[in-house]
Amino acid sequence: FSGTLVHSTAANRMEMCQRRIIEKMVHTALNAWPESCWSVNTVYQGRRLNALASGRSPVVFVDDASCVGELAKKFEFNERDVITLKDNRQFMIPGLVDTHIHAPQYIFTGTGYDLPLLQWLEKYTFPSESRFRSKEFAQNAYRKVVTRLLKNGTTTASYFATIHYDATVVLCDVIAELGQRAYVGKVCMDRNSPNYYIEGTDDSIKNTDRIITHILGMKNPLITPVITPRFVVSCTSDLMKKLGNLAKEYDLPIQSHLNENKEEISMVKDEFPNESYTAVYDKHNLLNGKTYMAHCCYSTEEELNLMLERNSAIAHCPTSNFNIRSGVADIKHCLNKKIKVGLGTDVSGGESPSMLVAIRDCVKASNVISFGKSKGFTALTYEEAFFLATLGGSQVLGLDNKTGNFEVGKDFDALFIDVEVPDSPFDCFNSDDTKDVVQKFLYLGDDRNIRKVYVAGKLVAGR
Numbered sequence: 001f002s003g004t005l006v007h008s009t010a011a012n013r014m015e016m017c018q019r020r021i022i023e024k025m026v027h028t029a030l031n032a033w034p035e036s037c038w039s040v041n042t043v044y045q046g047r048r049l050n051a052l053a054s055g056r057s058p059v060v061f062v063d064d065a066s067c068v069g070e071l072a073k074k075f076e077f078n079e080r081d082v083i084t085l086k087d088n089r090q091f092m093i094p095g096l097v098d099t100h101i102h103a104p105q106y107i108f109t110g111t112g113y114d115l116p117l118l119q120w121l122e123k124y125t126f127p128s129e130s131r132f133r134s135k136e137f138a139q140n141a142y143r144k145v146v147t148r149l150l151k152n153g154t155t156t157a158s159y160f161a162t163i164h165y166d167a168t169v170v171l172c173d174v175i176a177e178l179g180q181r182a183y184v185g186k187v188c189m190d191r192n193s194p195n196y197y198i199e200g201t202d203d204s205i206k207n208t209d210r211i212i213t214h215i216l217g218m219k220n221p222l223i224t225p226v227i228t229p230r231f232v233v234s235c236t237s238d239l240m241k242k243l244g245n246l247a248k249e250y251d252l253p254i255q256s257h258l259n260e261n262k263e264e265i266s267m268v269k270d271e272f273p274n275e276s277y278t279a280v281y282d283k284h285n286l287l288n289g290k291t292y293m294a295h296c297c298y299s300t301e302e303e304l305n306l307m308l309e310r311n312s313a314i315a316h317c318p319t320s321n322f323n324i325r326s327g328v329a330d331i332k333h334c335l336n337k338k339i340k341v342g343l344g345t346d347v348s349g350g351e352s353p354s355m356l357v358a359i360r361d362c363v364k365a366s367n368v369i370s371f372g373k374s375k376g377f378t379a380l381t382y383e384e385a386f387f388l389a390t391l392g393g394s395q396v397l398g399l400d401n402k403t404g405n406f407e408v409g410k411d412f413d414a415l416f417i418d419v420e421v422p423d424s425p426f427d428c429f430n431s432d433d434t435k436d437v438v439q440k441f442l443y444l445g446d447d448r449n450i451r452k453v454y455v456a457g458k459l460v461a462g463r
């Protein structure tokens, strides 16, 4: 088993070669993965796999090292950009997509799991987020969280920042410098919040408009602004309406929280007794094909149907749902209904910045759901969870034309995995077949196994 990965600025000129080879690769992948794996072409691993990619250029594969040699001469590849995949202990997977993470909450992740959502927000979250009024503080914290995510293979992340404009600019600058693909939202909240961490409705709108203008002005194709009302509990109707207008004016994605915790839901019910939580967002023009909502643990059939009708998506955050004892979302049911679903770490509700943990907890959450189901129910498989962490996530963010798998024409967002690094946290044996090796990595691996991380063809982490 051998292979070579090449980066070249000339790669996009090789369409003829591409097509023949991609067919071969897909064939190999189809043979290697069972039908239950929805993303059959997301793991390319096998005899003499060679991937060819370039700067921001499309993904191209070649299947033969000697062929790469010829192409290298013709297109002047840089030797430095050639990786040889030694055997089935080294493989490439698409970059991981975290559809829901609170960047500022990284400062207290791993602590404070003794309280449920609303009390957790009050005691731990709001005091921590308020510290981002200092740009200097933000600079240090945001550099750490983005670096940590890249190291763990998160090539795309959808961030909640804080209410602060300046600190959100800092987050964008750090993301741009470190080369991640990201959605960034300045958090909006004008009620039910402590006086040290709240904004007026007009300020919230003004600063959202400013951050949108700033991000669009960066002209960085990897960074997108996202409209971010914290949740109904902390936003007035006036604020939500105005945010709905901004989303429409700029044609932007929208992210928020929905049906996470019973106490939260009853607060919304008290205020809007005649409509569902989901319908409240809808009424404020915040539920459309570019909307993705975190959690949805308690969404009713009627609410899921409304999401489906609007083509809105779910950011499933099982780790957080377990930690702050919110609930468990029946994601199998949502997928059966054809609702788009991705995975989120939800740091710091979720303690780990690693999407591998989200993948594992996604399977476990589905197992928990299965306890209350009758015989015919099958829980989500790890392959399905892997799909949610890659292509599923990119669909949620509307980025599936750019990332999520290695389809020819997409950007090269990829992880080079090595399960036999000297400090690997697990062991493989000769009898392990290819699928077992990938499964072991998903269940037991960590950032030590992620040797190189590429976003749009650029090496952004690794050695």
Ligand code: XAN
Binding pocket: 102, 117, 121, 125, 230, 231, 257, 260, 320, 346, 349
């Ligand atoms: N609802 C929330 N849920 C969560 O998991 N984290 C948060 O920060 C938050 N804010 C509102």
